[in-house]
Amino acid sequence: MMLNNETRRKLRELNLEEMIQLIDQQQKHAHTVTQTFEERFEAIVDHVYQEKYNQKVHGLIRRAKFRIPNADVTGMYYEQRKINRNQFQELSTCRFIENNMNVIFAGFTGSGKTYCACALGKEACKLGIRTRYIRLPDLLVERDEASLVTKGVTKLINKYANYDLLILDEWLLDSLSEEEIHFIFELVERRYDTSSTIYCTQFMKKDWHQRLGGGVHADAMMDRIVHNAVWYDTGDKNIREYEAKIR
Known part of the structure; x- marks a missing residue:
């Protein structure tokens, strides 16, 4: 030919x-000649x-701009975490995205929350699912910059609302202003029941309401996020320290 x-x-x-x-x-x-x-x-x-x-x-x-682009579900240290291998592998099928469910990784610093989230994000990409990773502090900086432009914040919300899977790292790490709480509420509301979000946080469920301002916006966000999520405790084992020791 x-x-x-x-x-x-x-x-x-x-x-x-x-x-x-x-x-x-x-x-x-030559072998193609016989085909x-x-x-x-x-x-x-x-x-x-x-x-x-x-x-x-x-x-x-x-x-997707993953924090850990080489994260992989086959590279998980299941024995060093509280995460069940079979449950996580089921999660990696990304059926939770089909059902518009959220996933929450909660645990101490260095316990591998970001790695888990990026590994799942990569599996989503392999299935053709539009995914984006961003730290919440960085997203709020984008909000501040967008607020200087006419309808900039609205456009920013539209941008992040349209991802099928959004990974929000360092969730609730810093105190939030009223403007930031309102921005997060609008984003959560836009994504509710239409897409999936992975949250990586150091804070347990009992701390969320206060860190979200403790008001009606906190009530609404808790209702939309917590009651529609799969929770995973990544424990208190410092995986970074563990990896450094075995190198």
Whole structure:
């Protein structure tokens, strides 16, 4: 199967460079001569499909901006955490996203909350799910900057409301102003029952209401987040310290 220049041009215009490359490779291997047209065409389609899939996943992972981009569900230290292996592997199927459920990782500093969240986020990307990771302190800085522009905060809320999976790290780490509480409420409200959020926090459920301001916005957010979430206690084992010792 030889390709003339015009056919190559058309394939490139269709963004099918991978097809050109594989056809050229087939020409160099003698065993392809004995293959039928259907066999060669099937091999080409499989190759192009896999390349396109890999590119899509790579793009989703890159745009997700994970804090730990190499996090992986196969690299979990289950024995050092309180997380059940089977339960976490079930979570990694991302069915919780189909059901618009939230996930909360609560535990001490260094207990692996961010790693767990990023590992799940990568699994979501592999399924073609639009995902974004951000620290809550950084999101609030974006809010401050957006407030200087007409309708900037509204556009920011729309942006983060549209992710199928949003990972909010360092949740409630700092005290919140009334403006910040209102902003978070609007984001939570927009995402409620339409998408999933993973929260990483050092604070247990009993502390959330006060840290969310203790008012009606806190009531509403607790109702939308807590009652629609799977909770995981990552424990008090410092995984960073553990990894340093075994290196």
